[in-house]
Amino acid sequence: MFEERLAAIRDKRVKIAVIGLGYVGLPVACIFARAGFQVVGIDRVEEKVHQIRQGLCPIGGKEPGLAELVAQVVRDGRLSATTRYEECRDAGVVIIAVETPVDEETRRPKYEALRAALVSLGNHLSRGTLVIVESTIAPLTMERVVRPILEETSGLRAGKDFYLAHCPERVQPGRLLYNLEHMPRVIGGMTPEAGRLALELYRHIVRADLDVTDCLTAEIVKTTENAYRDVQIAFANEIALLCESLGADVWRVRELVNKCPQRDMHLPGAGVGGHCLPKDPWLLIANAPEGFQARLIPAARAVNDGMPLHVADLVVEGLRRVGKEVRGSRIAVLGYAYLENSDDTRNSPSEVLVRKLRELGAEVVIHDPYVPPYQGDLRERLRGCDAAVLMVAHDEYRHLNPAELDVPVVVDGRRVLEEGGHQRVIRLGRGDRQG
Ligand SMILES: NC(=O)c1ccc[n+]([C@@H]2O[C@H](COP(=O)([O-])OP(=O)(O)OC[C@H]3O[C@@H](n4cnc5c(N)ncnc54)[C@H](O)[C@@H]3O)[C@@H](O)[C@H]2O)c1
Numbered sequence: 001m002f003e004e005r006l007a008a009i010r011d012k013r014v015k016i017a018v019i020g021l022g023y024v025g026l027p028v029a030c031i032f033a034r035a036g037f038q039v040v041g042i043d044r045v046e047e048k049v050h051q052i053r054q055g056l057c058p059i060g061g062k063e064p065g066l067a068e069l070v071a072q073v074v075r076d077g078r079l080s081a082t083t084r085y086e087e088c089r090d091a092g093v094v095i096i097a098v099e100t101p102v103d104e105e106t107r108r109p110k111y112e113a114l115r116a117a118l119v120s121l122g123n124h125l126s127r128g129t130l131v132i133v134e135s136t137i138a139p140l141t142m143e144r145v146v147r148p149i150l151e152e153t154s155g156l157r158a159g160k161d162f163y164l165a166h167c168p169e170r171v172q173p174g175r176l177l178y179n180l181e182h183m184p185r186v187i188g189g190m191t192p193e194a195g196r197l198a199l200e201l202y203r204h205i206v207r208a209d210l211d212v213t214d215c216l217t218a219e220i221v222k223t224t225e226n227a228y229r230d231v232q233i234a235f236a237n238e239i240a241l242l243c244e245s246l247g248a249d250v251w252r253v254r255e256l257v258n259k260c261p262q263r264d265m266h267l268p269g270a271g272v273g274g275h276c277l278p279k280d281p282w283l284l285i286a287n288a289p290e291g292f293q294a295r296l297i298p299a300a301r302a303v304n305d306g307m308p309l310h311v312a313d314l315v316v317e318g319l320r321r322v323g324k325e326v327r328g329s330r331i332a333v334l335g336y337a338y339l340e341n342s343d344d345t346r347n348s349p350s351e352v353l354v355r356k357l358r359e360l361g362a363e364v365v366i367h368d369p370y371v372p373p374y375q376g377d378l379r380e381r382l383r384g385c386d387a388a389v390l391m392v393a394h395d396e397y398r399h400l401n402p403a404e405l406d407v408p409v410v411v412d413g414r415r416v417l418e419e420g421g422h423q424r425v426i427r428l429g430r431g432d433r434q435g
Helices: 002-010 025-034 046-053 066-075 112-122 141-154 176-182 192-202 215-246 250-257 280-286 296-321 349-359 378-382
Strands: 015-019 038-042 079-082 093-096 130-133 163-166 185-189 210-214 330-334 363-367 387-390 409-412 425-427
Touching (some): 015 025, 025 079, 025 176, 066 079, 093 112, 112 141, 141 163, 141 215, 215 250, 296 387, 296 409, 296 425, 330 349, 363 378
Parallel strands (some): 038 079, 330 387, 387 409, 409 425
């Protein structure tokens, strides 16, 4: 069974099913289709499936090459899309790329989407199939969740009747296709054979290192990558808050700190969002045994979660300086996506800021060039506003002259506005004495 499957993958004779056609699954499906595989994408959202079938890309923002590639592989008949799991029956490889959030209150993994995908797949799993989980998951999820559900629903045994691997993704909105091809990948095999098959598969699309290891190591590597980044950003944010309170400029401090070798102080900012960074640190520690107490990771989360609320404080302070109350003020929030030039609004820091400002009695208007409900003319949106808050470094906002914004108070949460010319620009991380 193994040699046969290996040869079929090597010769691109296997059909690939990709479950979940979001920011990860859709580009993955497209790139395997472009490499010459027959690919079927499965999603539970009919509208998305319908769009892809027509060769249309449901992902917005600046995503180089993706819309063209979707159109091309659908036109060539290499990629199809469906809501039906029956399509997994004759797939030699099944890739799972569904969302894996955490609960907002408990911070525990919320695996509804993953469990549902596994149950549906298990009911249509055939002998010899290689199942790969690309979704980011908490350590031990492959062993405690993925394997038991698939075995129970399919009646097959992992390692004996089918192969199981975890190959976490390293894509990022704005660079989805580029990262898929150029980022090194870690492959965790439930058995050496599963690792070997997955290696053969990813060799077709990845032009970088492919490191094969076990599932637990792969789970820890992925969640650690993002937890590490979150901690580094939290450090920069803490220094930004310190600089503000001391009357210093964190941007200058950072520049000089980074002149010291082996220092890589990250950029502070108005908050950390997206599907991944705010939840992957919680996934990393979710299955830690009793007796292990994580301290740094939750502390970093708290610092980063506090940043949009700090921006709200800066707005209140700015308004106070021009003799206005936040209650009854009209405030424009520029940027609603979590990342520059993206349409992804998941866990957006702007959402937290908007909620807070509304709680304080402000009237809030939102502008974002990539998020449909908030698109439109920026100047028009700013008309009659008492304050504008820049939350996302979209290209459209870069190098805007604050004076042009024509509002009494401007708060820059990303340090993108031009220097000078406006008395009331409050820059995150820069204390009063810096002007
Ligand atoms: N977005 C990123 O930049 C990124 C980067 C690296 C890793 N990841 C990880 O990849 C995974 C997917 O993230 P994403 O951003 O693509 O999420 P997403 O929400 O954009 O896409 C998930 C898709 O899965 C579909 N889906 C959910 N349950 C399903 C089911 N039972 N059957 C069929 N379809 C189902 C949803 O409708 C959605 O289209 C997550 O675990 C995430 O942490 C994401």
